Amino acid sequence: MAWFKVGKETSMKDGDLMKAKVGDLEILIIRIKNNFYATSCYCTHEDYDLSEGFVDDGKLICPNHFATFEPSNGSVVSPPEGSGDISPLKSYKAKVENGEILVEVA
Ligand code: FES
Structure with a gap:
């Protein structure tokens, strides 16, 4: 496992979502x-x-059919209405150090 820098803390406000690439x-x-x-x-x-x-x-809400996920562990809070169970999201550790957002990836 290793930590990767994915962005600056100041680039995100409360409630923001950001796509980051690690490899x-x-x-x-x-x-x-x-x-x-x-x-x-x-x-x-x-x-x-x-x-x-x-x-x-x-x-976290998916805008397509409103599946709802728990950000801290990726678990499903509620699947889309009328759909059966869906899988959880994969969850990664994240932290901020010296103003940099870091994610732990294997
Ligand atoms: S694609 Fe996300 S709820 Fe359907």
Whole structure:
């Protein structure tokens, strides 16, 4: 495992989402207040790009059919209405050091 710089803390405001690339991996960075979270970037329902989603009440929402995920661990809060269960997002560790957002990737 190693930590990778993916952006500046000041480039994200509360509730912002940002797509970051680490090698071939696309990771979603989520800022909620002063906490940073990282998950896989594509919805497990129909692969929608979650960097185009939004945060509501501390949860990550896919704008395509409104699947709702927990930013801190990628778990499914609620699947799209009428759909069966969907898989959780992959979750990565994220932190800020010296103003840089870092993500831990294997
Ligand atoms: S693609 Fe995300 S909820 Fe359907």
